[in-house]
Amino acid sequence: MNKTLSIVSCTLPIAAALVALPASAQQVPNAQPDRAVSAQDRFYTSDQFSNTVSVIDPSTNTLLGVIKLGDPTPANLSPLYRGQLLVHGMGFSPDRRTLAVVSIGSNSVSFIDTATNAVKHTAYVGRSPHEAFFRPDGREAWVSVRGEDYIAVLDGTTFKETGRIAVPNGPGMTIFSPDGKYGYVCSSFSPETVVIDTRSKRIVGRVKQDSPFCPDIAATPDGKQVWLTLKDVGKVMVFDAKPPFAVMKTIDTGPITNHVNIARTAKGQFAYVTVGTQNIVKVFRTDTFEQVASVPVGALPHGLWPSGDGSRIYVGLENDDAVAVIDTATNKVIATIPIGQGPQGVAYVPGAVPSGQGLDNLVPLAKAQGKVQVVLEGQGQSQVSLFDQGQVQILQAAVAGLAPKQTFTLGLAARQDGTDTVEPLAKFMTNPAGAAIVNAVGPIRQIVKDAAPAERRFLVIRSGAPDEAGAVVQRQKP
Structure with a gap:
């Protein structure tokens, strides 16, 4: 489903940005400073059944078009088929200029230029990758190869594979700590999350999962907690982001608990959790773990991501071919936007389009409706x-x-x-x-x-x- 790490400011040296995050820093990835919603921002969804990426302008909450990565069935069943299949995971680079889109069926990561919507490179990795996220320094992208037992490490510039990190079978997703010191890797096939030191690439911590099926994991902007979802038993777990990585809380959320993400607002820091069979997003405080809201959104909510200032949460509705927009001040849906088929992973990228309208290489939604x-x-x-x-x-x-x-x-x-x-x-x-x-x-x-x-x-x-x-x-x- 999706949370990559973005740097504090593309105008500052990377090292300086990581050393001193400003007090106003809000959102992970990268705990970057607040950025009000604008026409330069983009919200993206990876559409598994239409094999597209839907591109939304959050300033107007309108679909601008889709990036076509492949064809629908049965065209994609041919042995000569060259497009992507089962477009699923999503992340973005710290400078917000590159979108990383994982396709499970074609074992690929498509790297897309956010300004032009053009695919600039396709990397092929191991069996059934699930998510790809950039390190906060932008030097590497880590791909969770869920059909095997490793993280594929890709160069952040050339996108070539440079190494592998052995992890428990079936890694579901990696999220990084805001300071980039740790990578937290949950598992979809093994009941264990591991913590990896990003410099040595060695496992330095292990957290027992209450079940073997974790599809999604998120780190809080304050660097204190890590939240993960357990889809098969309908729970979320929270553990300490620092050694010894002790479990802090387990919460029953409901069947088909999909993704979790974090937003900091004027009212505090909150975890938003999609509960698929109940068609709702549940909202929890991260200090007391109290549930403060339950937001009806539409059929089978999956991925979700906060805007650059935490004022909104954008939610992909897997069985509704739509995105629901939640106002975090009221926890009410303020817009519903039609998109491609079966949205899975999502990403909100502040300042994705530095100039112009950003409409190049987009095509109409067409049959995907x-x-x-x-x-x-x-x-x-x-x-x-x-x-x-x-x-x-x-x-x-x-x-x-x-x-x-x-x-x-x-x-x-x-x-x-x-x-x-x-x-x-x-x-x-x-x-x-x-x-x-x-x-x-x-x-x-x-x-x-x-x-x-x-x-x-x-x-x-x-x-x-x-x-x-x-x-x-x-x-x-x-």
Whole structure:
């Protein structure tokens, strides 16, 4: 999902900036000074199903266009396909001139010029990378290679791989301390976060995770805390950013807890957490860990990032193809902006466009706008989005309320109550919170929405594997 480190001021020497952060410093990455929202800023989302990067002007909260990194399905299934696939993670350089965009399916990091929206280099790394973030000094970009067991270290200028750092299997994400001394690496496959000394590149601390699935991690601007999310059990953990890196708090947040980010405002410092199956963002104080707000935002909130002054939080809505904008003074949504399909990682980059309108190399949203949403209800409730790819759709279901750690089948039934034979679409297992994200591909919209009554089918979830006649637990809502 995404928080890179940005330097205090591009007009100061890097060493001086790191030695003395101004008292007004607010936002991580890099605890840079406040910068009011302006037309030079950009908010970006990585759109997994349209393989685009959506570009928003936060001064007007409008979509300017998308950067096309690849094609939708089925064009991207060809063995001769050369575009990026499953555009997912996002970070940016300290000078705010380079956007780093990770594509899981093509094992790549696309480095994009923020002023021109042009791809200036593509680096290919190991299996299924997840996030890429620059060190505060800008000399390196660290890529979490989640499908393997290392961090790929890329040169911050040439973007060539210069080394690897061995970590527990399945590194989910790296975030750096504001002073650049530590890199905190959580894991998506192992129940352990490690702390790496950025100079020696050696592990100097270990933090036990309450579960093995952490997709996102954030450091507070004051350099005192690190927050991480545990998607499978619906929790956030907080640990001390300094040795011995002791756990300070574990908070139950809800099934499919996706990302966390930090904003400092006139009222204090707050952690914002996206809770996917509840379609909300929860807000916590970082001093008392008290929950102070719950903000309804839209379907399956994923990545989120504060503006350069902390006055707003921008939230990607994975199953709504939209961005919700939260006013941090009131914790109310003040705008909703249509974007590409299935936003994952996001980034707010203050001063991304130093001059001009920054519209070069952008294309219209076009087909990426198409989607259909349905609800399954019964034992719990699931929200289903069908992302239009032309003749087929990518189905994504945010399943909730089922028995934990059990096998289920999502399928199509001729009867709405699911009492007849079910044609399976996807087998899945729920996580410890009884939730799951389920995907399938096919001409599903034409069957569940557009077909004549005699030919129509209904989405249902049954217990057990596809070849088992399990009980129907959720049915498509009329």
